Amino acid sequence: MTTPRTVLISGASVSGPALAHWLHRAGFAVTVVEKAGALRGGYPVDIRGTATEVIRRMGLWPWLRQAHVGPRRATFLDAAGRTVASLRAHAGQSEPRDLEIRRGDLADALYGLVRDDVEFRFGDSVSAFAPAAHGVDVTFRSGRQDTYDLVIGADGMHSATRAALFGPEDRHHRYLAYCFALFTLPNPGRLDRELVLWNAPGKAAALYATGDGPEVHGFLTFHRPEPPRDALRDPAAQRELVAEVFAGEGWEIPRMVAAMRDTDDLFFDTAGQIRMPRWTQGRTALVGDAAYAPSFLTGQGTSLALSGAYVLAHALAAHRDHTAAFAAYEDRMRPYVTANQALVDEGGATLFPVTARALEQRDARLRTLDTLPDARPRPAHTALTLPDYEERPASSSGATRARPVR
Numbered sequence: 588m589t590t591p592r593t594v595l596i597s598g599a600s601v602s603g604p605a606l607a608h609w610l611h612r613a614g615f616a617v618t619v620v621e622k623a624g625a626l627r628g629g630y631p632v633d634i635r636g637t638a639t640e641v642i643r644r645m646g647l648w649p650w651l652r653q654a655h656v657g658p659r660r661a662t663f664l665d666a667a668g669r670t671v672a673s674l675r676a677h678a679g680q681s682e683p684r685d686l687e688i689r690r691g692d693l694a695d696a697l698y699g700l701v702r703d704d705v706e707f708r709f710g711d712s713v714s715a716f717a718p719a720a721h722g723v724d725v726t727f728r729s730g731r732q733d734t735y736d737l738v739i740g741a742d743g744m745h746s747a748t749r750a751a752l753f754g755p756e757d758r759h760h761r762y763l764a765y766c767f768a769l770f771t772l773p774n775p776g777r778l779d780r781e782l783v784l785w786n787a788p789g790k791a792a793a794l795y796a797t798g799d800g801p802e803v804h805g806f807l808t809f810h811r812p813e814p815p816r817d818a819l820r821d822p823a824a825q826r827e828l829v830a831e832v833f834a835g836e837g838w839e840i841p842r843m844v845a846a847m848r849d850t851d852d853l854f855f856d857t858a859g860q861i862r863m864p865r866w867t868q869g870r871t872a873l874v875g876d877a878a879y880a881p882s883f884l885t886g887q888g889t890s891l892a893l894s895g896a897y898v899l900a901h902a903l904a905a906h907r908d909h910t911a912a913f914a915a916y917e918d919r920m921r922p923y924v925t926a927n928q929a930l931v932d933e934g935g936a937t938l939f940p941v942t943a944r945a946l947e948q949r950d951a952r953l954r955t956l957d958t959l960p961d962a963r964p965r966p967a968h969t970a971l972t973l974p975d976y977e978e979r980p981a982s983s984s985g986a987t988r989a990r991p992v993r
Protein backbone atom coordinates (compact mmCIF):
# COMPACT_ATOMS: atom_id res chain seq x y z
CA MET A 588 0.00 0.00 0.00
CA THR A 589 1.39 3.44 -0.88
CA THR A 590 1.62 6.19 1.75
CA PRO A 591 -1.05 8.85 1.24
CA ARG A 592 0.09 12.13 -0.20
CA THR A 593 0.02 14.90 2.38
CA VAL A 594 -1.59 18.27 1.73
CA LEU A 595 -1.61 21.41 3.85
CA ILE A 596 -4.51 23.78 3.20
CA SER A 597 -4.28 27.31 4.60
CA GLY A 598 -7.76 28.72 5.37
CA ALA A 599 -10.90 27.11 6.84
CA SER A 600 -13.79 29.07 5.37
CA VAL A 601 -15.44 27.81 2.17
CA SER A 602 -12.81 26.70 -0.34
CA GLY A 603 -10.50 25.18 2.33
CA PRO A 604 -12.94 22.72 3.95
CA ALA A 605 -14.55 21.91 0.57
CA LEU A 606 -11.14 21.03 -0.87
CA ALA A 607 -10.29 19.06 2.30
CA HIS A 608 -13.46 17.01 1.86
CA TRP A 609 -12.74 16.03 -1.72
CA LEU A 610 -9.04 15.35 -1.14
CA HIS A 611 -9.82 13.18 1.87
CA ARG A 612 -12.32 11.20 -0.18
CA ALA A 613 -9.63 10.66 -2.79
CA GLY A 614 -7.24 9.25 -0.17
CA PHE A 615 -5.04 12.24 0.69
CA ALA A 616 -3.93 13.01 4.27
CA VAL A 617 -5.11 16.57 4.82
CA THR A 618 -4.27 19.22 7.40
CA VAL A 619 -6.10 22.57 7.47
CA VAL A 620 -4.57 25.55 9.29
CA GLU A 621 -6.79 28.55 10.08
CA LYS A 622 -5.55 31.87 11.41
CA ALA A 623 -8.77 32.62 13.31
CA GLY A 624 -9.50 30.81 16.57
CA ALA A 625 -12.85 29.49 15.29
CA LEU A 626 -15.13 29.45 12.23
CA ARG A 627 -16.48 32.89 11.34
CA GLY A 628 -19.91 34.10 10.22
CA GLY A 629 -20.96 36.92 7.91
CA TYR A 630 -23.66 38.05 5.53
CA PRO A 631 -25.67 35.51 3.50
CA VAL A 632 -23.86 34.22 0.43
CA ASP A 633 -25.22 32.76 -2.80
CA ILE A 634 -24.60 29.28 -4.19
CA ARG A 635 -25.62 29.12 -7.82
CA GLY A 636 -25.47 27.05 -10.97
CA THR A 637 -22.62 24.56 -11.09
CA ALA A 638 -21.83 25.11 -7.40
CA THR A 639 -25.27 23.75 -6.44
CA GLU A 640 -24.23 20.51 -8.14
CA VAL A 641 -21.03 20.47 -6.05
CA ILE A 642 -23.18 20.85 -2.93
CA ARG A 643 -25.39 17.97 -4.07
CA ARG A 644 -22.34 15.77 -4.71
CA MET A 645 -21.13 16.56 -1.19
CA GLY A 646 -24.48 15.35 0.13
CA LEU A 647 -25.19 18.76 1.65
CA TRP A 648 -28.17 19.81 -0.44
CA PRO A 649 -30.91 18.57 1.98
CA TRP A 650 -29.29 20.35 4.93
CA LEU A 651 -28.47 23.58 3.12
CA ARG A 652 -31.84 23.64 1.45
CA GLN A 653 -33.33 23.85 4.95
CA ALA A 654 -30.90 26.65 5.79
CA HIS A 655 -31.83 28.54 2.60
CA VAL A 656 -32.87 32.12 3.30
CA GLY A 657 -34.02 34.78 0.86
CA PRO A 658 -36.10 37.91 1.38
CA ARG A 659 -39.87 37.76 0.88
CA ARG A 660 -39.88 41.50 0.25
CA ALA A 661 -37.35 44.14 -0.78
CA THR A 662 -38.08 47.81 -0.13
CA PHE A 663 -36.06 50.53 -1.83
CA LEU A 664 -35.79 53.94 -0.17
CA ASP A 665 -34.57 57.27 -1.46
CA ALA A 666 -32.08 59.53 0.33
CA ALA A 667 -34.87 61.08 2.43
CA GLY A 668 -36.02 57.61 3.56
CA ARG A 669 -39.18 57.63 1.40
CA THR A 670 -40.29 54.42 -0.28
CA VAL A 671 -39.42 54.22 -3.97
CA ALA A 672 -40.72 50.67 -4.43
CA SER A 673 -41.62 47.76 -2.18
CA LEU A 674 -41.43 44.53 -4.15
CA ARG A 675 -42.60 41.06 -3.20
CA ALA A 676 -40.47 38.08 -4.07
CA HIS A 677 -41.99 35.68 -6.61
CA ALA A 678 -44.08 32.96 -4.99
CA GLY A 679 -41.47 30.41 -3.97
CA GLN A 680 -40.99 27.27 -5.99
CA SER A 681 -41.12 24.12 -3.91
CA GLU A 682 -37.43 23.51 -4.64
CA PRO A 683 -35.15 26.54 -5.06
CA ARG A 684 -32.86 26.56 -8.09
CA ASP A 685 -30.07 28.33 -6.23
CA LEU A 686 -29.37 28.80 -2.53
CA GLU A 687 -28.76 31.77 -0.28
CA ILE A 688 -27.13 30.68 2.97
CA ARG A 689 -25.83 32.54 5.99
CA ARG A 690 -22.09 32.35 5.66
CA GLY A 691 -21.80 30.88 9.18
CA ASP A 692 -24.31 28.10 8.32
CA LEU A 693 -22.30 27.21 5.22
CA ALA A 694 -19.01 27.18 7.13
CA ASP A 695 -20.59 24.96 9.81
CA ALA A 696 -21.93 22.53 7.21
CA LEU A 697 -18.60 22.22 5.39
CA TYR A 698 -16.62 21.89 8.61
CA GLY A 699 -19.09 19.34 10.00
CA LEU A 700 -18.56 17.21 6.90
CA VAL A 701 -14.79 16.86 7.34
CA ARG A 702 -13.97 17.61 10.97
CA ASP A 703 -13.55 13.90 11.88
CA ASP A 704 -11.45 13.02 8.83
CA VAL A 705 -9.08 15.94 8.56
CA GLU A 706 -6.79 17.60 11.06
CA PHE A 707 -7.84 21.22 11.73
CA ARG A 708 -5.49 23.63 13.50
CA PHE A 709 -7.27 26.82 14.47
CA GLY A 710 -5.37 29.85 15.75
CA ASP A 711 -2.21 29.12 13.76
CA SER A 712 -0.87 30.08 10.34
CA VAL A 713 2.04 29.54 8.01
CA SER A 714 4.96 31.87 8.67
CA ALA A 715 7.27 30.51 5.95
CA PHE A 716 7.42 27.77 3.38
CA ALA A 717 10.22 26.62 1.10
CA PRO A 718 10.51 23.99 -1.62
CA ALA A 719 12.32 20.85 -0.41
CA ALA A 720 13.57 17.78 -2.31
CA HIS A 721 10.18 16.03 -2.48
CA GLY A 722 7.79 18.43 -0.85
CA VAL A 723 7.39 21.78 0.82
CA ASP A 724 8.94 22.60 4.21
CA VAL A 725 6.51 24.66 6.28
CA THR A 726 7.12 26.66 9.44
CA PHE A 727 4.07 27.73 11.44
CA ARG A 728 3.69 30.79 13.67
CA SER A 729 3.29 28.39 16.60
CA GLY A 730 6.86 27.26 15.92
CA ARG A 731 5.84 23.87 14.58
CA GLN A 732 7.61 22.60 11.43
CA ASP A 733 6.39 19.98 8.95
CA THR A 734 6.92 18.88 5.37
CA TYR A 735 3.97 18.33 3.01
CA ASP A 736 3.75 17.00 -0.52
CA LEU A 737 1.58 19.96 -1.51
CA VAL A 738 0.51 23.30 0.01
CA ILE A 739 -2.74 25.02 -1.04
CA GLY A 740 -3.67 28.61 -0.24
CA ALA A 741 -7.42 28.90 0.51
CA ASP A 742 -6.80 31.99 2.58
CA GLY A 743 -9.08 34.47 0.87
CA MET A 744 -8.85 37.81 -0.89
CA HIS A 745 -5.82 38.98 1.10
CA SER A 746 -4.03 35.64 0.84
CA ALA A 747 -0.64 35.42 2.51
CA THR A 748 0.06 32.31 0.41
CA ARG A 749 -0.45 34.33 -2.77
CA ALA A 750 1.81 37.11 -1.50
CA ALA A 751 4.57 34.62 -0.68
CA LEU A 752 4.32 32.90 -4.06
CA PHE A 753 3.39 35.63 -6.49
CA GLY A 754 4.27 38.92 -4.82
CA PRO A 755 2.27 41.80 -3.32
CA GLU A 756 -1.50 41.99 -3.61
CA ASP A 757 -1.37 45.22 -5.65
CA ARG A 758 -0.14 43.24 -8.64
CA HIS A 759 -3.25 41.06 -8.73
CA HIS A 760 -5.97 43.17 -7.17
CA ARG A 761 -8.37 45.10 -9.39
CA TYR A 762 -10.03 47.76 -7.25
CA LEU A 763 -13.69 48.30 -8.16
CA ALA A 764 -14.19 51.70 -6.54
CA TYR A 765 -16.51 50.65 -3.67
CA CYS A 766 -15.82 50.08 0.03
CA PHE A 767 -18.20 48.21 2.28
CA ALA A 768 -18.83 47.40 5.94
CA LEU A 769 -20.85 44.39 7.11
CA PHE A 770 -21.95 43.81 10.70
CA THR A 771 -24.94 42.67 12.73
CA LEU A 772 -27.20 44.90 14.80
CA PRO A 773 -30.47 44.54 16.72
CA ASN A 774 -33.54 44.07 14.55
CA PRO A 775 -35.54 47.31 14.67
CA GLY A 776 -38.45 45.01 15.58
CA ARG A 777 -40.45 44.84 12.41
CA LEU A 778 -38.25 43.20 9.79
CA ASP A 779 -38.96 39.58 8.93
CA ARG A 780 -37.22 37.96 5.92
CA GLU A 781 -37.00 41.37 4.40
CA LEU A 782 -34.41 43.60 2.78
CA VAL A 783 -34.57 47.39 3.04
CA LEU A 784 -32.11 49.25 0.82
CA TRP A 785 -31.52 52.99 1.16
CA ASN A 786 -29.69 54.74 -1.69
CA ALA A 787 -28.14 58.12 -2.31
CA PRO A 788 -25.81 58.67 -5.29
CA GLY A 789 -22.63 56.68 -4.53
CA LYS A 790 -23.86 55.44 -1.13
CA ALA A 791 -26.12 52.67 0.06
CA ALA A 792 -27.25 51.28 3.39
CA ALA A 793 -29.13 48.04 3.85
CA LEU A 794 -30.83 46.18 6.65
CA TYR A 795 -31.38 42.52 5.89
CA ALA A 796 -33.42 40.26 8.15
CA THR A 797 -32.92 36.62 7.11
CA GLY A 798 -35.63 35.60 9.62
CA ASP A 799 -37.64 37.28 12.36
CA GLY A 800 -34.81 36.92 14.92
CA PRO A 801 -33.42 39.60 17.21
CA GLU A 802 -30.54 40.54 14.87
CA VAL A 803 -30.32 41.82 11.32
CA HIS A 804 -27.40 42.22 8.95
CA GLY A 805 -26.29 45.79 8.39
CA PHE A 806 -24.48 46.79 5.22
CA LEU A 807 -22.98 50.20 4.43
CA THR A 808 -21.26 50.74 1.10
CA PHE A 809 -19.90 53.75 -0.73
CA HIS A 810 -18.16 54.67 -3.94
CA ARG A 811 -14.54 55.77 -3.64
CA PRO A 812 -12.37 56.24 -6.74
CA GLU A 813 -9.12 55.36 -4.93
CA PRO A 814 -8.74 52.57 -2.36
CA PRO A 815 -8.42 53.78 1.27
CA ARG A 816 -5.04 52.11 1.75
CA ASP A 817 -4.47 53.38 5.27
CA ALA A 818 -7.81 52.06 6.52
CA LEU A 819 -7.41 48.55 5.14
CA ARG A 820 -5.26 47.24 7.97
CA ASP A 821 -6.67 49.48 10.72
CA PRO A 822 -10.14 48.66 12.12
CA ALA A 823 -10.34 51.99 13.99
CA ALA A 824 -9.65 53.91 10.77
CA GLN A 825 -12.27 51.81 8.94
CA ARG A 826 -14.92 52.77 11.48
CA GLU A 827 -13.94 56.44 11.21
CA LEU A 828 -14.05 56.38 7.43
CA VAL A 829 -17.52 54.81 7.27
CA ALA A 830 -18.86 57.17 9.97
CA GLU A 831 -17.47 60.18 8.08
CA VAL A 832 -19.00 59.11 4.75
CA PHE A 833 -22.46 58.58 6.28
CA ALA A 834 -22.41 61.56 8.67
CA GLY A 835 -25.60 63.63 8.48
CA GLU A 836 -27.63 61.00 6.57
CA GLY A 837 -31.14 60.16 7.75
CA TRP A 838 -33.34 57.04 8.00
CA GLU A 839 -31.79 54.34 10.26
CA ILE A 840 -28.26 55.37 9.34
CA PRO A 841 -27.24 57.06 12.62
CA ARG A 842 -28.29 53.91 14.50
CA MET A 843 -26.42 51.72 12.00
CA VAL A 844 -23.26 53.79 12.29
CA ALA A 845 -23.44 53.63 16.09
CA ALA A 846 -23.86 49.83 15.92
CA MET A 847 -20.97 49.56 13.45
CA ARG A 848 -18.74 51.47 15.87
CA ASP A 849 -19.58 49.05 18.72
CA THR A 850 -19.74 45.72 16.96
CA ASP A 851 -17.07 43.06 17.32
CA ASP A 852 -18.06 41.38 14.03
CA LEU A 853 -17.26 44.20 11.59
CA PHE A 854 -16.14 42.97 8.16
CA PHE A 855 -14.76 45.90 6.15
CA ASP A 856 -13.18 45.58 2.74
CA THR A 857 -13.03 47.11 -0.69
CA ALA A 858 -14.91 45.58 -3.60
CA GLY A 859 -12.23 44.07 -5.76
CA GLN A 860 -11.20 41.16 -7.90
CA ILE A 861 -8.12 38.98 -7.90
CA ARG A 862 -6.90 38.48 -11.44
CA MET A 863 -3.85 36.33 -12.05
CA PRO A 864 -2.37 34.70 -15.12
CA ARG A 865 -1.57 31.52 -13.10
CA TRP A 866 -2.82 30.04 -9.84
CA THR A 867 -0.14 27.41 -9.25
CA GLN A 868 3.60 27.29 -8.84
CA GLY A 869 5.80 24.28 -8.03
CA ARG A 870 4.01 22.24 -5.37
CA THR A 871 1.72 25.05 -4.32
CA ALA A 872 -1.62 26.30 -5.61
CA LEU A 873 -4.36 28.80 -4.81
CA VAL A 874 -8.10 28.17 -4.67
CA GLY A 875 -11.20 30.32 -4.08
CA ASP A 876 -10.93 34.03 -3.36
CA ALA A 877 -7.15 33.74 -2.94
CA ALA A 878 -6.89 32.88 -6.65
CA TYR A 879 -9.90 34.43 -8.37
CA ALA A 880 -12.11 36.50 -6.07
CA PRO A 881 -14.82 37.92 -8.35
CA SER A 882 -16.06 40.52 -5.77
CA PHE A 883 -19.40 40.68 -3.96
CA LEU A 884 -20.79 42.69 -6.89
CA THR A 885 -21.04 39.42 -8.84
CA GLY A 886 -22.40 37.35 -5.94
CA GLN A 887 -20.27 34.49 -7.28
CA GLY A 888 -17.37 34.28 -4.75
CA THR A 889 -18.76 31.32 -2.86
CA SER A 890 -19.77 29.47 -6.03
CA LEU A 891 -16.30 29.86 -7.55
CA ALA A 892 -14.75 28.73 -4.25
CA LEU A 893 -16.88 25.54 -4.07
CA SER A 894 -16.45 24.68 -7.74
CA GLY A 895 -12.72 25.48 -7.73
CA ALA A 896 -12.17 23.21 -4.72
CA TYR A 897 -13.95 20.37 -6.51
CA VAL A 898 -12.01 20.80 -9.76
CA LEU A 899 -8.62 21.10 -8.00
CA ALA A 900 -9.23 18.01 -5.86
CA HIS A 901 -10.39 16.05 -8.86
CA ALA A 902 -7.30 17.03 -10.85
CA LEU A 903 -4.96 16.04 -7.99
CA ALA A 904 -6.72 12.71 -7.61
CA ALA A 905 -6.66 12.02 -11.34
CA HIS A 906 -2.99 12.87 -11.92
CA ARG A 907 -0.25 11.44 -9.72
CA ASP A 908 2.04 14.17 -11.09
CA HIS A 909 1.07 17.46 -9.45
CA THR A 910 2.31 19.50 -12.43
CA ALA A 911 -0.17 17.75 -14.72
CA ALA A 912 -2.88 18.10 -12.06
CA PHE A 913 -2.33 21.83 -11.68
CA ALA A 914 -2.38 22.30 -15.46
CA ALA A 915 -5.70 20.43 -15.64
CA TYR A 916 -7.13 22.59 -12.83
CA GLU A 917 -6.07 25.82 -14.53
CA ASP A 918 -7.41 24.72 -17.91
CA ARG A 919 -10.81 23.70 -16.65
CA MET A 920 -11.37 26.66 -14.30
CA ARG A 921 -10.08 29.53 -16.42
CA PRO A 922 -13.08 30.09 -18.76
CA TYR A 923 -15.56 29.79 -15.86
CA VAL A 924 -13.61 32.28 -13.74
CA THR A 925 -13.29 34.74 -16.64
CA ALA A 926 -17.02 34.59 -17.40
CA ASN A 927 -17.97 35.16 -13.75
CA GLN A 928 -15.54 37.99 -13.17
CA ALA A 929 -17.06 39.70 -16.21
CA LEU A 930 -20.45 39.89 -14.40
CA VAL A 931 -19.13 42.63 -12.15
CA ASP A 932 -20.37 45.62 -14.11
CA GLU A 933 -24.03 44.63 -13.77
CA GLY A 934 -24.06 44.33 -9.95
CA GLY A 935 -22.81 47.78 -9.03
CA ALA A 936 -25.00 49.60 -11.52
CA THR A 937 -28.20 47.98 -10.21
CA LEU A 938 -27.76 48.05 -6.45
CA PHE A 939 -25.41 50.98 -5.91
CA PRO A 940 -25.71 53.60 -8.68
CA VAL A 941 -22.98 56.19 -8.37
CA THR A 942 -24.51 59.23 -10.09
CA ALA A 943 -27.86 60.95 -9.40
CA ARG A 944 -28.91 60.28 -12.99
CA ALA A 945 -28.12 56.54 -12.80
CA LEU A 946 -30.02 56.31 -9.51
CA GLU A 947 -33.06 58.12 -10.98
CA GLN A 948 -33.06 55.72 -13.94
CA ARG A 949 -32.79 52.71 -11.64
CA ASP A 950 -35.63 54.00 -9.44
CA ALA A 951 -37.83 54.72 -12.47
CA ARG A 952 -37.43 51.06 -13.49
CA LEU A 953 -38.26 49.85 -9.96
CA ARG A 954 -41.48 51.94 -9.86
CA THR A 955 -42.87 49.95 -12.79
CA LEU A 956 -42.56 46.63 -10.89
CA ASP A 957 -44.49 45.01 -8.09
CA THR A 958 -42.47 41.84 -7.73
CA LEU A 959 -38.71 41.49 -7.52
CA PRO A 960 -37.23 40.74 -10.92
CA ASP A 961 -36.48 37.02 -10.95
CA ALA A 962 -32.74 36.56 -10.60
CA ARG A 963 -32.12 35.21 -14.07
CA PRO A 964 -29.67 32.33 -14.31
CA ARG A 965 -26.65 33.69 -16.17
CA PRO A 966 -24.70 31.49 -18.59
CA ALA A 967 -21.60 32.26 -16.46
CA HIS A 968 -23.15 30.48 -13.46
CA THR A 969 -23.05 27.15 -15.28
CA ALA A 970 -20.02 27.75 -17.51
CA LEU A 971 -18.21 24.76 -16.03
CA THR A 972 -18.68 21.05 -16.58
CA LEU A 973 -17.76 19.13 -13.47
CA PRO A 974 -15.62 16.07 -14.00
CA ASP A 975 -16.98 12.90 -12.38
CA TYR A 976 -15.84 10.75 -9.50
CA GLU A 977 -16.85 7.16 -9.18
CA GLU A 978 -16.96 5.44 -5.80
CA ARG A 979 -14.95 2.24 -5.34
CA PRO A 980 -14.05 0.23 -2.26
CA ALA A 981 -10.75 1.51 -0.83
CA SER A 982 -10.09 -1.30 1.60
CA SER A 983 -11.27 -4.67 2.76
CA SER A 984 -13.30 -2.86 5.44
CA GLY A 985 -15.58 -1.70 2.62
CA ALA A 986 -14.88 2.02 3.15
CA THR A 987 -15.32 3.82 -0.12
CA ARG A 988 -12.83 6.03 -1.84
CA ALA A 989 -13.66 8.43 -4.62
CA ARG A 990 -11.85 7.71 -7.86
CA PRO A 991 -11.81 10.36 -10.55
CA VAL A 992 -13.10 9.57 -13.99
CA ARG A 993 -11.07 11.49 -16.51
Ligand SMILES: Cc1cc2nc3c(=O)[nH]c(=O)nc-3n(C[C@H](O)[C@H](O)[C@H](O)COP(=O)(O)OP(=O)(O)OC[C@H]3O[C@@H](n4cnc5c(N)ncnc54)[C@H](O)[C@@H]3O)c2cc1C
Pocket residue numbers: 597598599600601602603620621622623627628629630631632690711712713741742743744745746747748769854874875876877883888889892
Ligand atom coordinates in the same frame (compact mmCIF):
# COMPACT_ATOMS: atom_id res chain seq x y z
C1 LIG B 1 -14.87 37.06 8.12
C2 LIG B 1 -15.37 37.00 6.69
C3 LIG B 1 -16.67 37.44 6.41
C4 LIG B 1 -17.14 37.41 5.12
N1 LIG B 1 -18.39 37.83 4.91
C5 LIG B 1 -18.88 37.79 3.68
C6 LIG B 1 -20.17 38.20 3.43
O1 LIG B 1 -20.85 38.61 4.36
N2 LIG B 1 -20.67 38.13 2.18
C7 LIG B 1 -19.94 37.63 1.14
O2 LIG B 1 -20.42 37.55 0.02
N3 LIG B 1 -18.69 37.23 1.33
C8 LIG B 1 -18.14 37.30 2.57
N4 LIG B 1 -16.87 36.89 2.76
C9 LIG B 1 -16.14 36.37 1.61
C10 LIG B 1 -16.69 35.01 1.15
O3 LIG B 1 -16.73 34.14 2.23
C11 LIG B 1 -15.78 34.51 0.06
O4 LIG B 1 -15.92 35.33 -1.08
C12 LIG B 1 -16.08 33.14 -0.50
O5 LIG B 1 -16.83 32.38 0.34
C13 LIG B 1 -14.77 32.46 -0.91
O6 LIG B 1 -14.33 31.67 0.15
P1 LIG B 1 -12.81 31.34 0.44
O7 LIG B 1 -12.87 30.18 1.39
O8 LIG B 1 -12.02 31.16 -0.79
O9 LIG B 1 -12.24 32.65 1.16
P2 LIG B 1 -12.68 33.35 2.53
O10 LIG B 1 -14.10 33.09 2.83
O11 LIG B 1 -12.22 34.73 2.49
O12 LIG B 1 -11.84 32.56 3.64
C14 LIG B 1 -10.46 32.65 3.84
C15 LIG B 1 -10.13 31.98 5.17
O13 LIG B 1 -8.71 31.98 5.33
C16 LIG B 1 -8.40 32.46 6.62
N5 LIG B 1 -7.07 33.06 6.55
C17 LIG B 1 -6.73 34.26 6.07
N6 LIG B 1 -5.39 34.42 6.13
C18 LIG B 1 -4.89 33.28 6.66
C19 LIG B 1 -3.59 32.84 6.95
N7 LIG B 1 -2.52 33.60 6.72
N8 LIG B 1 -3.43 31.60 7.48
C20 LIG B 1 -4.52 30.80 7.74
N9 LIG B 1 -5.78 31.18 7.47
C21 LIG B 1 -5.97 32.40 6.93
C22 LIG B 1 -9.51 33.44 6.95
O14 LIG B 1 -9.63 33.63 8.34
C23 LIG B 1 -10.71 32.72 6.36
O15 LIG B 1 -11.26 31.78 7.25
C24 LIG B 1 -16.33 36.93 4.05
C25 LIG B 1 -15.03 36.50 4.32
C26 LIG B 1 -14.54 36.53 5.63
C27 LIG B 1 -13.14 36.04 5.90
